[in-house]
Amino acid sequence: MADMNSILESLLPIVEQLKDMQPFLPTYAHLIVSALIPIYTGAHASLSRPSSAAKPKKKSKVESDSEDEEEDEGKDTGSKMEGLEPSDALMFPLMAGLTLGGLYLIIKWLKDPSILNKILSFYFSQMGLFFAGALLRDGLKVLRSYIFPTTYSSGGHQWKVNQSKRIFASIERGSDTIAIERTSPLPGFLGAIPLPATFRNSFWGLRAVVYQKVQLRIKALTSFKAKVRIDMLDVTAAISALVAVTYFAFFAKPWWLTNLLGFSFCYGSLQVISPSTFTTGSLILASLFFYDIYFVFFTPLMVTVATKLDVPIKMVFPRPAGPNEDPNEISLAMLGLGDIVVPGMMIGLALRFDLFLYYKYKSIMLSKKESSAEGAEKAVYQRATGGWGERFWTGSNASKLLSFPKPYFYASIVGYISGMVVTLIAMQFSQHAQPALLYLVPGVLISLWSTAYFRKELNSMWSFSDMMADEESKENIEEDKEKEGKKISTKAGLFARIWSGDLKSQLDNVEAKKDDEHPNKKSLVEKSSSDEETSEASSNDSIPSNTDAEVEKCIFSLSISMPRRKV
Structure with missing residues (x-):
């Protein structure tokens, strides 16, 4: 006790x-x-x-x-x-x-x-x-x-969006299957809710805005x-x-x-x-x-x-x-x-x-x-x-x-x-x-x-x-030549790479990548004869004077474009 x-x-x-x-x-x-x-x-x-x-x-x-x-x-x-x-x-x-x-x-x-x-x-x-x-x-x-999902299941069918036509189409499982379309932009059971045309178009427009990409x-x-x-x-x-x-x-x-x-x-x-x-x-x-x-x-x-x-x-x-x-x-x-x-x-x-x-x-x-x-x-x-x-x-x-x-x-x-x-x-x-x-x-x-x-x-x-x-x-x-500069550096630790100036090697890789952006030029030079090489060199020497002047004039440029999907 x-x-x-x-x-x-x-x-x-x-x-x-x-x-x-x-x-x-x-x-x-x-x-x-x-x-x-x-x-x-x-x-x-x-x-x-x-x-x-x-x-x-x-x-x-x-x-x-x-x-x-x-x-x-x-x-x-x-x-x-x-x-x-x-x-x-x-x-x-x-x-x-x-x-x-x-x-x-x-x-x-x-x-x-x-x-x-x-x-x-x-x-x-x-x-x-x-x-x-x-x-x-x-x-x-x-x-x-x-x-706004890109696909959903409802009524025994799987539906996939087609934004350009503003519809959801059922995915065909066989050649005898008839494609069914839905005009509602809402997924699942929400798609069965009847929407006025104004609201339906507004939802499709909002869906296009949130998915639209700009380059x-x-x-x-x-x-x-x-x-x-x-x-x-x-x-x-x-x-x-x-x-x-x-x-x-x-x-x-x-x-x-x-x-x-x-x-x-x-x-x-x-x-x-x-x-x-x-x-x-x-x-x-x-x-x-x-x-x-x-x-x-x-x-x-x-x-x-x-x-x-x-x-x-x-x-x-x-x-x-x-x-x-x-x-x-x-x-x-x-x-x-x-x-x-x-x-x-x-x-x-x-x-x-x-x-x-x-x-x-x-x-x-x-x-x-x-x-x-x-x-x-x-x-x-x-x-x-x-x-x-x-x-x-x-x-x-x-x-x-x-x-x-x-x-x-x-x-x-x-x-x-x-x-x-x-x-x-x-x-x-x-x-x-x-x-x-x-x-x-x-x-x-x-x-x-x-x-x-x-x-x-x-x-x-x-x-x-x-x-x-x-x-x-x-x-x-x-x-890829961009990776070659990292083969040695990745063996060291994080702090060792920072102290060894690894950031500089990344800049060098960018320059190397620029040289690889035109592989067709290299293949043409290799296939050409020695006479053609000299003529190409002479012609190329006359071009940079204009192009360099144009590049030097461009201090800052910004372009915006809307990429279109290829069908």
């Missing part, structure tokens, strides 16, 4: 802490969900064709559902992310520590961080404009796919040329991002706008930076694990910089005031962006590993069915990103075709949530700021490597490389 009483007495402090924690549960739930959303969306947005899948055949202009689909075909040719190497495991905590120490000294020297906040706000606004624009653009494209050609002197296609969503996203960043930098910094910019930084970073292998990722997480512990527990640097600076390097969440805090003041819970991006890199790598394994095993099954002698036939890649509205309106069959098993991704998500919950509990009991990576790193790494152990895929996980190219990609790289 005495033992039971002692056990109950020892549990009383825990029960009291749980009661005190109850008012903070909505805030903690908000924090966890807000951390998971950029990880989930950023990881899925980073998907591209793995080396275990065959490159799909290019669709014709007629077969393509939209111009977006035509452009996205080029995006799935392989990973274009910045691969982190083992040397970055040393450089990341070193550079982060130097930056953190420098900011801490500046704050102590100025005594008023408002000046530093203004400088950093202007600096982050430049990057925030790009990342926020990309986030808003992708969000608007998802919304467009739900309101911009920009030339500045002789050193800069650019050609890009944009649509109304790109313009809307750019204007909205500019308004948001300007308001944040020069007017006010509400918590929701800070979180929006922080969300966009995380979303964009997870599509740009990734460890090249699981071992490299584990080394980077382990180094930042010790970095976080040292600067939170043993120095005041991390807490001081996080609380004094009001810039989008963190996410903040309103929470109830604590027992020793003024209830009239707004209390905020904080989560650093590093606690999202650093584990998120490994979670994104796990999702791409799932996609790699899916096509690897699918290719093996296809080889067995077709009794392939070589056994090297690859399954054709299907885009695993985008088309959310089309998936919704076409039903579960289309979703199954685009989905794939994700055991490593879900395991890492479970590990991340577990680490976050332990972090919040430790913070509640200790009443002190906690290094989140102290709990997140073991949660993510243990969940990933233990999953590989129990699935008996440790060898595959160990040898997997996110930067690995297949045979088709290697041929393209050898043919």
Whole structure:
């Protein structure tokens, strides 16, 4: 009986802490969900064709559902992310520590961080404009796919849009099938709603506007040329991002706008930076694990910089005031962006590993069915990103075709949530700021490597490389001179490439690409005789005097055109 009483007495402090924690549960739930959303969306947005899948055949202009689909075909040719190497495991905590120490000294020297906040706000606004624009653009494209999908299923038929005729036509499954047309621009059951001609035409016109692309050609002197296609969503996203960043930098910094910019930084970073292998990722997480512990527990640097600076390097969440805090003041819970991006890199790598394994095993099954002698036939890649509205309106069959098993991704998500919950509990009991990576790193790494152990895929996980190219990609790289300058530099780490002046090599590649823009000229010169070469040279010498003069006159030019689809 005495033992039971002692056990109950020892549990009383825990029960009291749980009661005190109850008012903070909505805030903690908000924090966890807000951390998971950029990880989930950023990881899925980073998907591209793995080396275990065959490159799909290019669709014709007629077969393509939209111009977006035509452009996205080029995006799935392989990973274009910045691969982190083992040397970055040393450089990341070193550079982060130097930056953190420098900011801490500046704050102590100025005594008023408002000046530093203004400088950093202007600096982050430049990057925030790009990342926020990309986030808003992708969000608007998802919304467009739900309101105006390119295809949908209804009444036992699958319907595909024909914008030029302003109809939806059923897809013919056989020669005896009679094509049926719908004049309503609304998808699914909404198409059965009778609309007046005025509203119907207005919806078709709005649909044309949000899908219409405009091609911009920009030339500045002789050193800069650019050609890009944009649509109304790109313009809307750019204007909205500019308004948001300007308001944040020069007017006010509400918590929701800070979180929006922080969300966009995380979303964009997870599509740009990734460890090249699981071992490299584990080394980077382990180094930042010790970095976080040292600067939170043993120095005041991390807490001081996080609380004094009001810039989008963190996410903040309103929470109830604590027992020793003024209830009239707004209390905020904080989560650093590093606690999202650093584990998120490994979670994104796990999702791409799932996609790699899916096509690897699918290719093996296809080889067995077709009794392939070589056994090297690859399954054709299907885009695993985008088309959310089309998936919704076409039903579960289309979703199954685009989905794939994700055991490593879900395991890492479970590990991340577990680490976050332990972090919040430790913070509640200790009443002190906690290094989140102290709990997140073991949660993510243990969940990933233990999953590989129990699935008996440790060898595959160990040898997997996110930067690995297949045979088709290697041929393209050898043919493209632009890639030759990166063969040596990609072996070094991210910081090593920056310090070695790798940006200059990219400029050299642009110049090399300009030389390759006219291959017909080179073939003509090779086929011509020596006399013809001399005559061509003499004639060419007389031409540049006029063309160069015209180019020099052109300081800046901008042309806008509306490309038409070829039928």
